[in-house]
Amino acid sequence: MSVDAANYARLREITDRLPQIPGTGRVEIAHGKIVITMPPVRRHELAVIRIGRQLNEQLAATHPGFVAHPGADLEDVGLGRLRCPDLMVFPESVLEEDAAVYPADVLLAVEVVSKSNPENDYDEKVRDYAAMGIPLYLLVDPRDGTGIVHSQPRYARREGFAFGDTVRVGAWRIDTGGLLTYGA
Template sequence: MTAEPVKAAHRWPMPPQDGYTVDDLFTLPDLPPHTELIDGSLVFVSPQRRFHAKMISLLENGLLSTVPEEMKVEREMTVLLDSRNGPEPDISVVRSEAVTDLEQTRFHAADVLLAVEVISPDSEARDQDAKPRKYAAAGIPNFWLVDLAGSDRHPVVRVYELDPLSKTYAVTGIHHERLKTAVPFTVDMDITLDALNKR
């Protein structure tokens, strides 16, 4: 009779006493894709709803259709807010001069003009509370929060602008069928369920 080999359990790295830093986020081996750093803690992404992927594509294509030359639309890139926070917005609009090459892995908050979060069940509290507070404190001037609403579960986009004095966001619009705004540039896109289902 032979003994069954013992399978070694996966060993996660032991966090430092003061938590991880953004340097750790980019140097720790074998982190899952789209790992974020929030308050010195690593946050792993759970499997996403189909809505999440489709909505990101819809918004990305809408933004790309009118983005001016001095800005770029980026998808799922880490934004360095401070030494203990490196979230990954679903979409960011950044200054063109901040884009260096295809090997780039991050942007600094000062170069981000818009951060967009599409709510997922596992990230609802972070997307509605922690991340907007941190984006605002870092001076990112615009934030969009996207979710499903109504009995028909249609997309809704809440648009926020930064109050530079209080460093907090104020809602400037809630959009159910058409997203129209002038900041950070002119945007006018169909966000109906029909548009989403065509993706």
């Protein structure tokens, strides 16, 4: 479902004016609504760091000039979506612009499933990232120590894994042995 341009522009203006409220996470726009997420827990952030480090070590050889970066906004105005993936792979030069990252620049989106809203990562973001045309989506679930590599076309291919496995994600390999579950 896409949102009409005028409504999305209004929502985007509101999100840009929202104050940074202590104790809140990121602000997204999805399905015609502004969504404020809870801040991630430490093991969530540790997973993002460890996956990002592995990707950045490999990107110099596989995709020079690209970076695995957390915290950037991902915007698809046509779909009316503003998402904040936990980690994305895109050209470092994109960060020179004063704008969100656009889906055409993104090779991989990574989400570490939150304790508070897992259906967002398993359902809504799978649909959104596929609709945006992002070739790969890595979903990591510290609740039970599993994950899924989604690949194109439109994430029809899904390969599950368990923490401890080394998984292929496009041109890269991710060792999930260093990832921790929330309960451990």
